[in-house]
Amino acid sequence: MPGSGGATGDSAGAGGKVGLQSLDVVLAFQQATPASLFPPAVSDYYQLDDLLTDEEKALRKKVRGIMEKEIASIMTEYWEKAEFPFHAIPKLASLGLAAGTTKGYGCPGLSLTASAIATAEVARVDASCSTFILVHASLVMPTIALCGSESQKQQYLQSLAQFKTLGCWAMTEPDYGSDASSLRTSASKVPGGWHLNGQKRWIGNSTFADMLIILARNEDTNQLNGFIVKKGASGLKATKIENKIGLRMVQNGDIVLNNVFVPDEDRIPGISSFKDINEVFAMSRVMVAWQPIGISMGVFDMCHRYLKERKQFGAPLAAFQLNQEKLVRMLGNVQAMLLVGRRLCKMYESGKLTPGHSSLGKAWSSRKAREVVSLGRELLGGNGILADFLVAKAFCDLEPIFSYEGTYDINSLVTGREITGIASFKSAVIAKSRL
Numbered sequence: 001m002p003g004s005g006g007a008t009g010d011s012a013g014a015g016g017k018v019g020l021q022s023l024d025v026v027l028a029f030q031q032a033t034p035a036s037l038f039p040p041a042v043s044d045y046y047q048l049d050d051l052l053t054d055e056e057k058a059l060r061k062k063v064r065g066i067m068e069k070e071i072a073s074i075m076t077e078y079w080e081k082a083e084f085p086f087h088a089i090p091k092l093a094s095l096g097l098a099a100g101t102t103k104g105y106g107c108p109g110l111s112l113t114a115s116a117i118a119t120a121e122v123a124r125v126d127a128s129c130s131t132f133i134l135v136h137a138s139l140v141m142p143t144i145a146l147c148g149s150e151s152q153k154q155q156y157l158q159s160l161a162q163f164k165t166l167g168c169w170a171m172t173e174p175d176y177g178s179d180a181s182s183l184r185t186s187a188s189k190v191p192g193g194w195h196l197n198g199q200k201r202w203i204g205n206s207t208f209a210d211m212l213i214i215l216a217r218n219e220d221t222n223q224l225n226g227f228i229v230k231k232g233a234s235g236l237k238a239t240k241i242e243n244k245i246g247l248r249m250v251q252n253g254d255i256v257l258n259n260v261f262v263p264d265e266d267r268i269p270g271i272s273s274f275k276d277i278n279e280v281f282a283m284s285r286v287m288v289a290w291q292p293i294g295i296s297m298g299v300f301d302m303c304h305r306y307l308k309e310r311k312q313f314g315a316p317l318a319a320f321q322l323n324q325e326k327l328v329r330m331l332g333n334v335q336a337m338l339l340v341g342r343r344l345c346k347m348y349e350s351g352k353l354t355p356g357h358s359s360l361g362k363a364w365s366s367r368k369a370r371e372v373v374s375l376g377r378e379l380l381g382g383n384g385i386l387a388d389f390l391v392a393k394a395f396c397d398l399e400p401i402f403s404y405e406g407t408y409d410i411n412s413l414v415t416g417r418e419i420t421g422i423a424s425f426k427s428a429v430i431a432k433s434r435l
Contacts, residue, residue, distance in 0.1 A: 025388040032309045032383065035390035038072040038125060039305040043297045043334045051342065056114045063095050063118045067125040075126040075249070076387045082248040084132070084208070089163055092129060095122070099161035100137030101283065102145040106158030112283065113345040116290040120341075123294025124301070127397035128249030130291050135204040136160065138284040140167035143213055146279055147226060147270030156211065156228075168209035170200040170255055177202075177407075185257065187216040187225050193263040196227060199256055202404070206238045206253035213268070214257065215277075226271035227262045235260040246396040278355070285358040286344045288405040292369030293337045295394050295401075299376040300330050302390045306380055317379070326375045333368045340365060356418030363411035366402045373398050 025034050033039070041064065049057065070091045078085045092098075096108060097118050103109025110118070115137070123130035144156050159165040176182050185198025196216050206212060212229040229236060235258040240251055270276055307318035307327065317323050344361045347353040376391040377384040387393040402408060417423045 025386070029383065031311060032306045032389070034076075034388040035302060035393075036073045036076065036388070038068040038298075039301040041124075041297070041301055042304050043300045043331065044338075045331055046335045046338075048335075048338050048342070052113075052117065056111075056117055059096070059110070059114050060117050060121055063097070063121040064124075066091060066095055067122055067129075071129060072125050075128070076393065079126075079128065079248045079387055079393055082242075082244065084128075084249050084251050086208075088129075089166075092133065093163040095133075097122070097133050098137055098141075098163050099157075100141050100287075102137075102141045102157060102161065104157075105145075105153055105161075107141075107145075107161045111345075112286065112348050113342070116287060116341060116345050119287055119290045120294030120297060123291045124298035126249070127291060127295055127394065127401065128247050130294065131204055131247055131250050131401075134284070134287055134291070135169060136163075136167055138287045139169035139280060140211075140213055142280045142283055143169065143226065143268065143271075143277065147268050147276060149265075149269050151265065152228065152268065165210045166205060166208060167211050167213065168203055168205040168253075169213045170203045170206065171215045172200060172202050174199055174201045174254075183215065183217055183224065185214065185216040186219050187227065187262075188219045190261070193261055194227065194267060196229070196257045196260040196262060199254065201254050202241070203238070203253050203255055204250050206255055207240050207251045209238075212236075212238075212255070214255075214262075215271070221272075223273045224271060224277070226268035226277075228266040228268065229257075229260060229262060230266075233260050233262075244400070246398070246400045248396075282348065282353060282355065282358055285362050285405050285411075286341075286348055286353070288401065289344060289358070289362040289365045290341050291401050292365045292398060293334070293341050295398055296330070296334050296337060296369045296372040299373050299391055299394050300327075300334055303327060303330065303376045303379045306383070306389065323379060326379055330372045330375050333372050337365045337368055354418060356415040359406060359411035359414035362405060363408045363415070366398070367408060369398055370402065 052060070071088060074085055074088065095118065097115065099107035100115050101110055101112055119130055119134065122133060141157070141160055144152055156165060160167055171183065173183055173185060175184070185196065185200065187194045187196055196214060198216065210231050214227045214229050215224055216227060218225045237256040238253045240253055244252065304327065307323055308316050310317045340361055344353065344358060347357055373391065373395040377395050380389055380391050383389045385392045406414070413424055
């Protein structure tokens, strides 16, 4: 029947695809190069590389080379399938970023500046890979390094630093995201250990992690405690969250804990209250602020090459005034974001960083990056909705980053509290009662 699509190509039976297999994008659209062959880095307009040490430059060059050569060619395929490329873990391990700033116990101990610059280079090519690394390096590693027992440090740090052991960090719950201090997952003392009960949600890497750091409320003290739960523990269930539009390679999970027994030696002794993880948060929030920076760098680089390759009316798109204005606006955002990101790192390293500083950095950089990816999507026209040309993927990947590690609004209120001395966090119930 005309229009049925069944006369040629694959059968539609049992959910099969209808019609012929699509052309490879390189053949289908020959005017521009897809992101599988990543564009040159051209976003350092203010020559901020001059501010880096030789060691930082060498690390950036190494990370950029591996990401462009090993990850760029596979990222679209795995992002589209919403699968993690486990075969690429050795390549990601070779970046030398798994340990983050942790030093000793076989860990190199990068400066926060070096780790942040490298994170941006990973995110420039693929945001999912940067999230995979950050969960591990900026949450799991420092929690063990800062709060763990000597035995736990000896047992886990070196293996984690080499990605031989994979970790995840579970705090967020179905009912409590930004309001993390109200967590309900409970820890009750039993002979020889603890029983954990509750649920966690949006936990990156949780479906395959070898060890899960679980934050739970001590039923006796009502304070936050930390626990190491091993993969396969009885009563532990971690299932993948499906149908995401962003960071699709990241395996976010729902975790259910049903009387999960944790022996005493697997309680993290340095976490006795919420404030004990503030230093972990301070570091991780700075690092997350560098993800939008890296994403914006990649989008600018892609658009810069695309506009010079793609022709219309006999001239490259880069010759049109409106396109140049958008490209320059994107470039200005990238320069400002880089400067703010560098300052956050230096303030942390000098001991001057406050929660308000890091919250403003994360909130502002993710908002400016939203403008960059939106302009990039406009510049690429129809190809702006194809993951093959990076921008559509980056556009979607930025959305979860805009929300995690504190939403834009919550981070703004953290900074607002710091600069005014007035906390404006109010629950809906309290707000309604005052009307």
